[in-house]
Amino acid sequence: MTQFPCQPVASHYIGGGYLGDAAGAPFDCINPATGDVIARLNGASPSIIERAVACAGDAQAIWAARSPAERGRVLRRAADLIRGRNEELSVLESLNTGKPVSETRVADAASGADCLEYFGCQAATLTADHIPLGGDWAYTMREPLGVCLGIGAWNYPIQIACWKAAPALACGNAMIFKPSELTPLTALKLAEILTEAGAPPGLFNVVQGLRDTGAALTSHPGIAKVSLTGSVPTGRAVAAAAAGQMKHITMELGGKSPLLVFDDAAIDSAVSGAILGNFYSTGQICSNATRVFVQKGIKEAFLARLAERTAKIRVGDPMDPETQIGPLVSAAQADRVNRYIAAAESEGATRVTPPLPLPEGPAWVSPVVFAGVTDGMTIAREEIFGPVMSVLEFDTEEEAVARANSTEFGLAAGVFTRDLARGHRVVSQLRAGTCWINAYNLTPVEMPFGGVGQSGIGRENARAAIEHFSQLKSVYVAMSSFENDY
Numbered sequence: 340m341t342q343f344p345c346q347p348v349a350s351h352y353i354g355g356g357y358l359g360d361a362a363g364a365p366f367d368c369i370n371p372a373t374g375d376v377i378a379r380l381n382g383a384s385p386s387i388i389e390r391a392v393a394c395a396g397d398a399q400a401i402w403a404a405r406s407p408a409e410r411g412r413v414l415r416r417a418a419d420l421i422r423g424r425n426e427e428l429s430v431l432e433s434l435n436t437g438k439p440v441s442e443t444r445v446a447d448a449a450s451g452a453d454c455l456e457y458f459g460c461q462a463a464t465l466t467a468d469h470i471p472l473g474g475d476w477a478y479t480m481r482e483p484l485g486v487c488l489g490i491g492a493w494n495y496p497i498q499i500a501c502w503k504a505a506p507a508l509a510c511g512n513a514m515i516f517k518p519s520e521l522t523p524l525t526a527l528k529l530a531e532i533l534t535e536a537g538a539p540p541g542l543f544n545v546v547q548g549l550r551d552t553g554a555a556l557t558s559h560p561g562i563a564k565v566s567l568t569g570s571v572p573t574g575r576a577v578a579a580a581a582a583g584q585m586k587h588i589t590m591e592l593g594g595k596s597p598l599l600v601f602d603d604a605a606i607d608s609a610v611s612g613a614i615l616g617n618f619y620s621t622g623q624i625c626s627n628a629t630r631v632f633v634q635k636g637i638k639e640a641f642l643a644r645l646a647e648r649t650a651k652i653r654v655g656d657p658m659d660p661e662t663q664i665g666p667l668v669s670a671a672q673a674d675r676v677n678r679y680i681a682a683a684e685s686e687g688a689t690r691v692t693p694p695l696p697l698p699e700g701p702a703w704v705s706p707v708v709f710a711g712v713t714d715g716m717t718i719a720r721e722e723i724f725g726p727v728m729s730v731l732e733f734d735t736e737e738e739a740v741a742r743a744n745s746t747e748f749g750l751a752a753g754v755f756t757r758d759l760a761r762g763h764r765v766v767s768q769l770r771a772g773t774c775w776i777n778a779y780n781l782t783p784v785e786m787p788f789g790g791v792g793q794s795g796i797g798r799e800n801a802r803a804a805i806e807h808f809s810q811l812k813s814v815y816v817a818m819s820s821f822e823n824d825y
């Protein structure tokens with residue numbers, strides 16, 4: 340049998356160990372930089388799904404009975420173990436996603452460790468209320484939901500797994516995680532690490548498969564909550580299935596986020612925000628600022644500086660520490676992005692930057708900046724999920740806010756201005772779940788993250804996530820004999 344370089348011990352991780360499943364449909368895991376198959380996995384057959392739900396249910400009862408402080412210690416140990424294995428995890432993430440190691444070494448497993456540490460520290464602080472009622476009184480208890488399902492996208496595989504697992508486990512839940520079929524490998528490593536950190540067998544399980552596996556898990560009656568990171572159409576399907584059984588949901592979906600650059604902005608900072616907010620992770624970030632609105636007076640200077648800096652971006656082998664941009668996650672995603680670039684050109688947008696030289700292979704797309712983009716163009720309306728920046732011109736603050744808000748999405752938004760009063764005034768009017776003033780795409784775990792409108796429901800990170808992975812029980816306590824009128 341062929342041995343692939345990143346082949347895991349087995350496809351799934353259930354009940355505290357790896358589990359194979361020859362009955363499940365096989366699928367290949369590909370390094371998009373080279374096109375090489377790096378692992379071959381099997382999707383879950385129905386018996387694997389049953390086993391995962393049963394193991395998670397058993398583990399949840401054991402875990403919820405542990406003291407919150409002990410639960411927190413396990414999460415914090417897992418954070419330390421991730422940091423200790425950061426190099427191995429980063430290389431594996433780069434091989435599977437095509438993201439350069441210059442990114443994965445600082446942004447992927449590292450962000451997951453921050454999240455486990457944060458919720459590990461929160462676990463013992465999750466107290467509830469005492470409610471005085473004049474003699475009688477009431478109190479609330481914060482209880483876990485049960486077995487939670489996490490479903491991941493392919494752009495931040497281990498980060499997404501940690502962002503869902505850490506608050507879920509801190510609250511006393513168990514989790515079954517289904518990674519994207521394109522990037523199934525690092526979630527298995529997280530499962531190993533949580534076991535080593537002292538999580539009971541079955542507390543965090545990884546079940547592999549395509550959308551049918553996600554759908555089967557979503558509608559399983561043993562699942563209490565579904566947290567999805569994915570596209571809007573998938574979000575609608577998952578939310579509808581969950582609603583049929585009145586399950587809790589968190590939906591982290593797509594976006595078409597605006598960045599407003601005013602005449603008084605510090606140009607280099609604003610250009611940094613636009614570049615980071617469009618080209619990091621080869622543009623495959625849900626909160627990317629794919630509509631950059633630039634005020635008329637600064638536009639030419641902004642475009643000149645943007646072109647100059649974009650021309651120097653180093654695209655190439657993700658394993659080279661000097662590389663800044665790698666391939667897209669797959670040839671199919673590159674095709675999709677190339678279709679949007681062709682549509683922009685045929686609809687009259689102007690390329691500001693010539694294509695950069697690229698390595699051979701079907702998953703590579705050069706970063707591109709389009710100027711002269713108008714609100715009706717396809718690239719200004721639809722999520723591209725690739726390194727394509729659109730620059731639009733505006734005159735007044737009022738106009739910029741109205742145009743920024745004219746989208747069904749509402750994930751994120753940014754403003755660059757030296758006038759801080761304007762910065763706050765503008766973000767207060769933007770329809771978006773996460774905003775930045777004079778920065779872009781910074782997502783520390785201490786700050787809630789999530790969208791409004793079609794971009795999603797619920798919040799990840801910060802104490803806000805606790806609300807989405809726990810429920811309150813209210814207890815009324817009578818302090819005197821209980822009377823009634825009958």
Ligand SMILES: NC(=O)C1=CN([C@@H]2O[C@H](COP(=O)(O)OP(=O)(O)OC[C@H]3O[C@@H](n4cnc5c(N)ncnc54)[C@H](O)[C@@H]3O)[C@@H](O)[C@H]2O)C=CC1
Pocket residue numbers: 490491492493494495517518519520548549550551552553554555557568569570571573574576577590591592593594624625626722724750790794795
């Ligand atoms: N708001 C956020 O935090 C983020 C949102 N995203 C969004 O994710 C999308 C890109 O990721 P993709 O993996 O292509 O998204 P996708 O929606 O195709 O798939 C996401 C996950 O859902 C699963 N899935 C698909 N159909 C399902 C169904 N009917 N029931 C249950 N599970 C199902 C897939 O197998 C995969 O694991 C973009 O639209 C992007 O904006 C990505 C990263 C962060």
